[in-house]
Amino acid sequence: MWVAHVPVNWTKVRSATLSSGTPAASSTASGPAAPIVVGHVRTASAAQPGEWGRSPAESLLATAELRYRAAMSSEPFMDEIGDLIDLERYPLERTDSQEWLALVERCRAAHREDGCVNLPGFVRADALADFAREASVLIERHGYRKSHLRTALFNQGDPSKPSGHPANHLFREKSLQIANDQIGDTLIRRIYEWQPLTDFVAGVEGCERLYRMADEFQALNLIAHETGNGLPWHFDVNNFTVTLLLQASEAGGEFVFVPGMRCGRDVDFVRMEQLFEGDGSFVHTTHRSSGTLTLFRGRNALHAVTPVEGHTSRITAVLTYDEKPDCVASERGNAFVYGPRVEAIYRERRERARIP
Ligand SMILES: O=C(O)CCC(=O)C(=O)O
Numbered sequence: 001m002w003v004a005h006v007p008v009n010w011t012k013v014r015s016a017t018l019s020s021g022t023p024a025a026s027s028t029a030s031g032p033a034a035p036i037v038v039g040h041v042r043t044a045s046a047a048q049p050g051e052w053g054r055s056p057a058e059s060l061l062a063t064a065e066l067r068y069r070a071a072m073s074s075e076p077f078m079d080e081i082g083d084l085i086d087l088e089r090y091p092l093e094r095t096d097s098q099e100w101l102a103l104v105e106r107c108r109a110a111h112r113e114d115g116c117v118n119l120p121g122f123v124r125a126d127a128l129a130d131f132a133r134e135a136s137v138l139i140e141r142h143g144y145r146k147s148h149l150r151t152a153l154f155n156q157g158d159p160s161k162p163s164g165h166p167a168n169h170l171f172r173e174k175s176l177q178i179a180n181d182q183i184g185d186t187l188i189r190r191i192y193e194w195q196p197l198t199d200f201v202a203g204v205e206g207c208e209r210l211y212r213m214a215d216e217f218q219a220l221n222l223i224a225h226e227t228g229n230g231l232p233w234h235f236d237v238n239n240f241t242v243t244l245l246l247q248a249s250e251a252g253g254e255f256v257f258v259p260g261m262r263c264g265r266d267v268d269f270v271r272m273e274q275l276f277e278g279d280g281s282f283v284h285t286t287h288r289s290s291g292t293l294t295l296f297r298g299r300n301a302l303h304a305v306t307p308v309e310g311h312t313s314r315i316t317a318v319l320t321y322d323e324k325p326d327c328v329a330s331e332r333g334n335a336f337v338y339g340p341r342v343e344a345i346y347r348e349r350r351e352r353a354r355i356p
Pocket residue numbers: 223231236243255303304305316318
C-alpha cells in the first residue's frame with residue numbers, strides 16, 4: 001500500500017458554472033466578510049459566543065440567544081428564507097412558474113454537459129458571514145479532527161487486488177467534520193430542510209421526487225479544511241450531492257471531479273489509475289466563490305478538493321439526497337467516517353439493547 005497526494009497540475013477541462021444570470025455575488029459585495037479560521041489558528045471573529053450543540057434544548061437556547069443578540073444590536077434576525085437565499089436570482093419557491101422551469105432547464109443543460117452545475121451567489125452576500133460564523137463555531141467546538149488513511153472507495157483497501165491497484169491507493173484525509181446529529185436549529189439546516197430546495201434538486205436531476213438522506217450522521221454535514229489540507233479523491237455513498245461553499249479559501253481548495261467514473265458497482269479503474277499516476281487531462285475543475293451552491297452526482301463522479309492555501313479555512317456544507325426515502329449508510333461506514341464519537345454511540349446502543 002502506498003500513499004498518494006491529490007495531483008495539483010490539473011489541465012482545466014471546463015468550468016461548470018451556470019453561465020447565464022448575473023455575475024457571481026462575492027462575499028465582498030456588502031463589505032468584506034471577516035475570514036474565519038477554524039481549528040487552532042483562528043481570528044477573533046471565530047470566537048463569537050453562541051452554541052449550536054447536539055441537544056434540542058441547547059439548540060433552542062442558541063436560537064434564543066441569537067435572537068436576543070440580534071434584537072440588542074438592532075440587526076434583524078434572519079428568519080425568512082428570502083433573507084438567506086437570493087430568491088430574485090433563483091426563484092426556487094415559485095415551483096412550476098415559467099422562471100422556475102427556465103432555471104431548472106438551464107441547470108439541467110449545464111449538468112448534462114459538465115456533470116456538475118454551480119449556482120453562484122445562491123446565499124445572499126449579506127448573509128454569508130452569519131453562515132460562516134455559525135459553521136465555524138460548530139466546528140471549533142464539536143468538530144471531529146480526522147487524519148486517516150483511506151482509499152477513494154472509503155475503505156482501507158481491497159486485499160483481493162494487487163497492492164498497486166487503484167482500489168488500494170491510500171490517501172491521507174485531514175479535515176474537521178461535523179455530522180448531521182451535531183447540527184441543531186441552524187441557518188444551514190433551515191436551507192437543507194426547505195422543501196423547495198429538495199424539489200429543485202429533483203428537477204435538475206430529472207427525478208420525479210427526491211428525499212433528503214435519512215442517515216442520522218450523513219444527511220447534512222459541515223467540513224472544514226485548513227491550510228495544506230484538501231479532500232482526497234473519493235466517491236460519495238448517496239446518489240446526489242449538493243454542496244454549499246460557506247467560506248472559500250484564499251487560494252487552492254478547488255473542487256475537481258471526473259464524471260461517470262462509477263456506474264452501478266462498476267468503477268473505471270483504468271482511468272482511475274491514470275489519474276492517480278498524475279494524468280489530470282480529463283479532470284474538470286470549477287471555480288467557486290463563497291455562497292455558491294453546487295449539484296453533482298457524488299456517487300458516480302470521482303471528486304476531490306485540492307489543498308487549501310492561505311490562512312482562511314475552506315468550509316463547505318454537504319447536503320445529501322436520494323431517490324429512496326430511507327437511504328442510510330452502514331454502521332461500519334459511519335464509524336469510519338465520523339470516528340470514535342459515532343462508534344461509541346453505536347456501542348452504547350448495542351449494549352442497551354442487550355439489557356432486558
Ligand atoms: O467540499 C467540497 O466541495 C466537496 C465535499 C465532498 O465531496 C464531501 O464532503 O464528500
